[in-house]
Amino acid sequence: EQMYEKATADVRTKSFFEKNKAKVAKIKKKMVAFMGGRFGGPSTGYDIHNLRPTHYNMNVSDYHFDCIIDIIRAVLRDLGHDGQDVNDAVALLQPVRADVTTGFTVRMEIARRNVSQGTDHLFRNLNGEEGVAAMMEALFDIATADPRIKHLLLPDKERIKLAQTLYFTEALGGPRVYKGRRLPVVHADLGINDYHFDAYMVDLADAMVAQGFNDALVDEVLVTLEPVRAEVLCRSRDVYKTAEIKNGKSLLDRFGGDLNLETVVNSMYDRCTQDSRVQFHFEQAVVKQRQMRRRMYQYLSGAFGGPVQYEVSQLRPVHFTMNITDYHFDVVADCFCDTASEMGVQEEVVKEAQEVINRVRADVTTGCTVRMELAKAKTEEEGVNQLFHRLGGLEGVSRLIEQLYQKVEADKRICMFFEGAKLQTLKSAQTEFLIMALGGPPAFNGRSLEETHSVLQMTDYHLDCFLDHMAQASRDIGVDQDTVDEVTAVLEPLRHRILAAHYERRPAADRRGPL
Numbered sequence: 001e002q003m004y005e006k007a008t009a010d011v012r013t014k015s016f017f018e019k020n021k022a023k024v025a026k027i028k029k030k031m032v033a034f035m036g037g038r039f040g041g042p043s044t045g046y047d048i049h050n051l052r053p054t055h056y057n058m059n060v061s062d063y064h065f066d067c068i069i070d071i072i073r074a075v076l077r078d079l080g081h082d083g084q085d086v087n088d089a090v091a092l093l094q095p096v097r098a099d100v101t102t103g104f105t106v107r108m109e110i111a112r113r114n115v116s117q118g119t120d121h122l123f124r125n126l127n128g129e130e131g132v133a134a135m136m137e138a139l140f141d142i143a144t145a146d147p148r149i150k151h152l153l154l155p156d157k158e159r160i161k162l163a164q165t166l167y168f169t170e171a172l173g174g175p176r177v178y179k180g181r182r183l184p185v186v187h188a189d190l191g192i193n194d195y196h197f198d199a200y201m202v203d204l205a206d207a208m209v210a211q212g213f214n215d216a217l218v219d220e221v222l223v224t225l226e227p228v229r230a231e232v233l234c235r236s237r238d239v240y241k242t243a244e245i246k247n248g249k250s251l252l253d254r255f256g257g258d259l260n261l262e263t264v265v266n267s268m269y270d271r272c273t274q275d276s277r278v279q280f281h282f283e284q285a286v287v288k289q290r291q292m293r294r295r296m297y298q299y300l301s302g303a304f305g306g307p308v309q310y311e312v313s314q315l316r317p318v319h320f321t322m323n324i325t326d327y328h329f330d331v332v333a334d335c336f337c338d339t340a341s342e343m344g345v346q347e348e349v350v351k352e353a354q355e356v357i358n359r360v361r362a363d364v365t366t367g368c369t370v371r372m373e374l375a376k377a378k379t380e381e382e383g384v385n386q387l388f389h390r391l392g393g394l395e396g397v398s399r400l401i402e403q404l405y406q407k408v409e410a411d412k413r414i415c416m417f418f419e420g421a422k423l424q425t426l427k428s429a430q431t432e433f434l435i436m437a438l439g440g441p442p443a444f445n446g447r448s449l450e451e452t453h454s455v456l457q458m459t460d461y462h463l464d465c466f467l468d469h470m471a472q473a474s475r476d477i478g479v480d481q482d483t484v485d486e487v488t489a490v491l492e493p494l495r496h497r498i499l500a501a502h503y504e505r506r507p508a509a510d511r512r513g514p515l
Contacts, residue, residue, distance in 0.1 A: 115220055266293055271339060322367065
């Protein structure tokens with residue numbers, strides 16, 4: 001009850017929770033059922049598999065998810081729970097982040113790719129100036145009847161509509177026809193917040209659907225206009241300026257300065273190289289490690305209020321082809337916070353640092369999220385047997401597995417799992433299983449994955465190494481990257497079965513979430 005009340009009062013999340021009474025009651029009931037089960041209470045009928053389809057078409061981003069987490073933290077504290085209980089509750093909620101945000105992430109990234117090729121095609125698909133004008137007519141019919149924002153439009157409806165039509169015509173790829181004032185000047189004294197902007201964008205989407213535009217085009221328009229939010233709300237787009245100045249000190253100063261930050265980053269990096277959940281991504285050659293440590297420090301120094309040494313715009317392209325999930329991001333963020341706390345940084349400062357780090361989550365994880373989601377969708381639509389054919393059928397998959405074994409047998413990190421007197425038997429069984437898993441004939445009739453791997457001291461690190469070799473072996477036989485992603489998307493869900501014994505030995509909060 002308190003969380004819902006706070007969420008409807010918070011301008012960042014209000015548009016998602018402000019519903020009619022019947023809808024509010026339904027949402028609350030589902031949230032109680034979900035969170036009760038998540039926190040160890042009795043299962044009351046909520047199927048967690050409904051989370052993704054329920055949220056897929058909502059515009060719930062990582063930013064919004066983090067806002068809800070902040071609200072939950074605040075409510076738990078208000079109810080008298082101590083810091084450890086609060087942290088444990090948040091840790092139990094973080095694994096469902098991908099189920100809530102993936103739909104938005106995938107749709108926006110696809111739209112962003114299309115828009116990056118230029119907006120002239122967007123303008124044509126909107127049917128030029130006449131189409132934009134008709135869209136704006138439909139938008140104003142909806143928005144001027146919307147109680148959330150009509151007070152901002154009705155006093156001078158026709159003039160505002162004309163100005164916005166000219167602005168949209170230009171912003172969406174048309175001729176340069178807008179001659180008005182800069183947006184921050186226009187909106188400076190109107191008191192517009194995220195709630196109003198979100199309501200306007202929802203009305204715009206509804207207007208476009210009413211005009212017959214498809215969902216993909218709606219997403220492209222929303223992606224193109226989202227950067228306007230900062231100008232309309234009169235705030236900086238610069239992520240580095242989001243760390244607050246308190247008592248005249250930047251977050252970097254309160255963290256202990258550059259030297260302390262660099263020490264924390266180095267210790268955190270060392271910690272990650274020993275954590276099997278993320279070890280694969282951090283165990284690099286000495287030169288590469290030095291480069292990664294330096295760049296992490298440079299980014300954080302700027303993000304915490306120091307001079308900008310690493311542009312945040314580089315984060316997405318650098319990480320796009322890596323298989324970094326929300327799970328990995330959370331592990332690294334936790335390692336950073338634990339290291340900072342152990343080095344004496346105040347709890348309040350550590351929490352603020354974590355919030356700043358979370359703001360680039362999407363830049364780090366979007367590549368993996370989008371590639372895997374598209375790969376899954378393709379396999380589900382066409383069937384895994386089509387993947388088998390794209391890999392070259394039985395002959396192609398056999399060549400793939402031969403390449404795979406050459407790599408794993410030469411890899412000191414995992415070769416111990418592929419040695420012994422029964423190596424040939426192992427290879428034969430694994431070949432049959434992989435052929436079946438990748439869409440070939442179901443000839444495998446061996447033991448279950450759980451039983452086969454239960455006696456092996458395998459961790460996420462070892463499986464990450466194996467899957468990396470599988471991806472590289474696929475490329476070696478001439479498979480394109482989209483098909484490589486399909487292979488990964490098919491094999492990754494088996495992780496929980498392969499590492500079942502390993503996960504049983506780990507605390508629940510440390511267990512890997514699905515890719």
